[in-house]
Amino acid sequence: MALKFFNTLTRSVEEFVPLDPAGKQVGMYCCGPTVHDSAHIGNFRTFVFADLVRRYLTFKGLTVRHVMNITDVEDKIIARVRAANVSLREYTGKYEAAFFEDLKILSCLPPHDTPRATEFIPEIIALVEKLMARGLAYKATDGSVYFSIDKYRGCGCVYGQLLKLNFDEMRAGERVKSDEYAKESVADFALWKARVPEDGAVFWPSPWGEGRPGWHIECSAMAMKLLGPSFDLHLGGEDLIFPHHEDEIAQSEGAHLQPPGQRFVKHWMHGAHLLVEGKKMSKSLGNFYVLRDLTAKGFTGREIRYLLLSAHYRGTFNFTLDGLHSARTSLARIDECLTKLREVAGHAEAPAEASLVTAVSAALDEDLNISAAWGAIFEWVGQMNVQLAANSLTPAQAAAALAAWRTVDAVLGVGAAPEAEVPAELAALLEQRQAARKAKDFKRSDAIRDELKAKGWVIEDTPKGPRFKKL
Numbered sequence: 001m002a003l004k005f006f007n008t009l010t011r012s013v014e015e016f017v018p019l020d021p022a023g024k025q026v027g028m029y030c031c032g033p034t035v036h037d038s039a040h041i042g043n044f045r046t047f048v049f050a051d052l053v054r055r056y057l058t059f060k061g062l063t064v065r066h067v068m069n070i071t072d073v074e075d076k077i078i079a080r081v082r083a084a085n086v087s088l089r090e091y092t093g094k095y096e097a098a099f100f101e102d103l104k105i106l107s108c109l110p111p112h113d114t115p116r117a118t119e120f121i122p123e124i125i126a127l128v129e130k131l132m133a134r135g136l137a138y139k140a141t142d143g144s145v146y147f148s149i150d151k152y153r154g155c156g157c158v159y160g161q162l163l164k165l166n167f168d169e170m171r172a173g174e175r176v177k178s179d180e181y182a183k184e185s186v187a188d189f190a191l192w193k194a195r196v197p198e199d200g201a202v203f204w205p206s207p208w209g210e211g212r213p214g215w216h217i218e219c220s221a222m223a224m225k226l227l228g229p230s231f232d233l234h235l236g237g238e239d240l241i242f243p244h245h246e247d248e249i250a251q252s253e254g255a256h257l258q259p260p261g262q263r264f265v266k267h268w269m270h271g272a273h274l275l276v277e278g279k280k281m282s283k284s285l286g287n288f289y290v291l292r293d294l295t296a297k298g299f300t301g302r303e304i305r306y307l308l309l310s311a312h313y314r315g316t317f318n319f320t321l322d323g324l325h326s327a328r329t330s331l332a333r334i335d336e337c338l339t340k341l342r343e344v345a346g347h348a349e350a351p352a353e354a355s356l357v358t359a360v361s362a363a364l365d366e367d368l369n370i371s372a373a374w375g376a377i378f379e380w381v382g383q384m385n386v387q388l389a390a391n392s393l394t395p396a397q398a399a400a401a402l403a404a405w406r407t408v409d410a411v412l413g414v415g416a417a418p419e420a421e422v423p424a425e426l427a428a429l430l431e432q433r434q435a436a437r438k439a440k441d442f443k444r445s446d447a448i449r450d451e452l453k454a455k456g457w458v459i460e461d462t463p464k465g466p467r468f469k470k471l
């Protein structure tokens with residue numbers, strides 16, 4: 001079935017067709033973290049969404065090159081570096097390392113390239129030079145280089161491709177130097193920011209004097225260097241649509257590097273934002289979570305990932321602690337079914353049974369309809385449980401069901417809970433319990449059961465004998 005995604009550029013759900021004439025290779029860029037602080041759970045909603053897109057494209061037989069940049073120089077970082085009085089690299093390195101650890105905890109596959117903006121300064125300068133040469137950029141009296149929206153529009157290009165802008169309300173000739181601004185104040189934006197004393201040691205030489213790049217040009221330069229001037233997919237959170245992504249289009253298409261008739265990016269996808277307990281995250285409301293806040297409360301990366309993946313990427317998602325508890329229950333349902341399937345399968349092996357895979361894939365083909373995918377999964381769990389209870393599955397059928405789950409999980413990445421290690425002392429207690437039961441000493445066997453329970457374990461009697469289960 002055809003894979004369809006919503007494209008912010010056309011505001012419609014479209015079939016996803018790779019630019020590659022062979023229909024095989026896909027270039028995908030997702031704006032990465034600004035490493036000025038620890039990434040929060042909202043950021044991770046976007047990165048888990050990008051991971052799902054990548055995994056699903058791979059499932060569809062495509063070869064994906066996933067690029068995620070590290071924004072390691074921009075306004076907020078410079079302010080923090082100044083306050084911390086350390087070098088730029090020392091400051092950003094710490095948050096960058098923590099970010100990669102968090103991605104791993106959430107089972108996000110490592111992107112194939114994770115370029116740092118500071119390592120692409122020559123490419124950034126070359127791109128600004130191209131825009132200068134085309135008359136779309138100019139050096140202002142403050143020594144900074146700006147992108148001229150008027151000149152760009154004068155060439156017949158559209159500024160406002162991802163959203164509608166009302167140019168009558170624009171104040172002609174104004175400029176914005178800051179990396180983030182609202183669409184009400186749309187104006188020429190900075191490509192290269194002239195060095196000011198507050199930048200400290202953060203500056204590079206350039207044909208326009210010492211300075212540093214603007215945030216938007218960083219992504220254009222890194223994306224085009226690694227994926228070519230025209231590529232398939234660009235992702236990010238919805239807050240990046242304007243100005244960041246609109247400016248990326250203007251710079252990249254303004255430099256005129258694309259083959260005739262091709263755009264900088266064919267398909268733009270944006271993940272909606274995450275709220276926590278119904279509100280925009282804020283430190284003062286106490287609802288601002290970085291990953292470690294949640295793992296410290298005892299939640300696993302797997303539970304957090306499951307919750308982040310439980311709703312459609314284009315709807316605002318309300319992340320709650322109750323939601324995390326429900327995620328735990330849902331995953332336990334899956335795990336229990338898988339454990340029983342494993343018991344029946346034993347050493348049998350079989351190719352994946354098709355119905356689960358087909359149902360999940362049909363749902364994800366429709367702009368990643370994840371709710372329908374989970375619906376199909378839980379229906380399947382229900383059917384499996386009925387058959388398991390009736391003892392009607394052969395080992396080969398159970399093995400085929402497990403293989404189907406593995407195929408689906410290669411996309412979802414929630415895995416199966418690792419088999420809990422049973423401490424040796426418990427195994428000894430279990431033996432004593434069996435002996436007590438054999439001797440019909442039920443008082444003793446109940447006492448052992450209670451002792452195990454106090455240690456957090458229960459014994460389940462299965463057709464294959466007793467088995468430990470973590471409470």
Ligand code: AMP
Nearest residue numbers: 032033034042043045046236237273274
């Ligand atoms: P930043 O580190 O702020 O540049 O953000 C990294 C990514 O997280 C970007 O794609 C943002 O759009 C995204 N993002 C920021 N806040 C949220 C949020 N509350 N919910 C979902 N995504 C977010």
Ligand code: ZN
Nearest residue numbers: 031032219244
């Ligand atoms: Zn970006």
